[in-house]
Amino acid sequence: MSEKNVSRVTVLGLGAMGTALAEAFLAGGHATTVWNRTPGKDEALVAKGALRAETVAEAIAASPLVVVCLLDDASVREVLEPVADALSGRAVVNLTNGTPAQARAMAVWAAEQGVDYVDGGIMAIPPGIGTPHAFLLYSGSSVTFEAHREVLELLGAAHFLGDDAGLAALYDLALLSGMYGLFAGVWQAVALVRSENVRATEFMAFLKPWLSAMFEGNLDRLATQVDSGDYMTGVVSNLAMQAAAFPNFITVAEEQGVRPDLMLPIKDLLDRAVAEGHGAGDATVAIELLKN
Ligand code: FVH
Structure with missing residues (x-):
């Protein structure tokens, strides 16, 4: 990859999924800065070339694109709200599971802070990230999505659903509802024959x-x-x-x-x-x- 095409990307949250996302960005040759609340989860990533940030603010300062993958909406708020100033002028792609209402509220908050916001849903499990089986849903700022599409496509096929930030969460939760309904039937079937x-x-x-x-x-x-x-x-x-x-x-x-x-x-x-x-x-x- 030429120097010109190397992007700087930050990943906040190094659970199973955040780690997989950071690995995909690293594998794509991008300068990847990582942060996690509990220290120590970044060691394998750092060994592969990731840059460790000691604080959220430091992580945000490192890249124009900040990908957030935390447990839930409350944890996203807890992490981002204290660093609103640092986020201003940056792009945030929030891949944390949440409801459409939470995504829309986050988009309003982001706009108030001068943050370019895209919400997303990940239709893959961590080992699937970066494989042809993964696809991700995005909605929110189309300008921001297009500006970072190439980097985001490293995670899996990228589908932009529109400028309503809640749409990706709606599709995500609907797809997961289908999956859990299917699994519930499978669990019942297997319990019967067992x-x-x-x-x-x-x-x-x-x-x-x-x-x-x-x-x-x-x-x-x-x-x-x-x-x-x-x-x-x-x-x-x-x-x-x-x-x-x-x-x-x-x-x-x-x-x-x-x-x-x-x-x-x-x-x-x-x-x-x-x-x-x-x-x-x-x-x-x-x-x-x-x-x-
Ligand atoms: N893993 C999966 O199969 C699914 C696939 C589809 C998308 N989901 C969603 O992705 C989000 C993250 O999931 P995960 O698998 O990475 O989850 P964990 O391994 O449990 O890691 C959780 C991370 O969140 C951090 N965290 C939790 N609470 C806080 C908080 N209050 N402040 C800061 N960080 C917080 C946690 O940090 P730590 O416990 O290590 O300090 C982990 O980094 C999720 O929305 C899925 O629904 C995954």
Whole structure:
């Protein structure tokens, strides 16, 4: 990399994710300054060429781009608010998990301090950073994002969602909701077969293709139904039929000594959909009933 293309970037927070981010910047050849609340977590990074900052202010002063990856919104506030003056005129890309409201409030605070602010969501686990499997969502200042896009792309594919700083957090939490919903089903499934001592590794030979087929065949159709508002055309597995089968999922859990808790809210939702007259439609209509 030519000297001209070397950027200076600071990473605040060296948990599992912050460390992976700093490693990706270093691997990309950038001058990477790191800071962490608890000392000692930077040693491996420093051995790879990272610059250690003793204080947050020192870390911020080192680079025009400050990437923040802390535990939560409260910790971000705790770290950034005392150094607002030092942050003025710099770009902050906050990759800490948070809600859209927290991201929007942070963007307002940043604007008041003269900070160029981008919020982000990381769709990867730490070992995935910098691999083709990782993607990150960004929203907020488009000028700031574009100015630093090349450096940020070292972390994974970079998707800019718009100038509303809350959008990346909305997509992030929605994607994670999908993941946890999927995992909850997987946990329930494995708990059921484990009640008969079936080896989980053997059961995966069935669960993986089953879930793949259900996702492959249904997600695009689901999206079309939601966008059109038409849950009646081409129904092959009507909601009433699914609601009628659902008590079996509760009963089998109870009979096998497995807690049915994860399944109960789904049963309630399907029952409510039938009660409200959606039984002949596709189960996707349940999305409409989730609105408060
Ligand atoms: N790891 C993952 O799989 C996920 C993937 C998707 C994105 N998340 C989010 O990334 C944020 C950081 O996650 P992490 O994995 O790095 O988390 P930890 O390893 O637990 O490190 C937490 C860091 O936060 C620092 N910290 C916590 N509280 C404070 C505070 N009050 N003041 C200053 N720093 C604080 C902590 O410092 P220390 O305990 O070492 O002193 C760590 O650096 C997170 O939002 C995920 O949801 C990760």
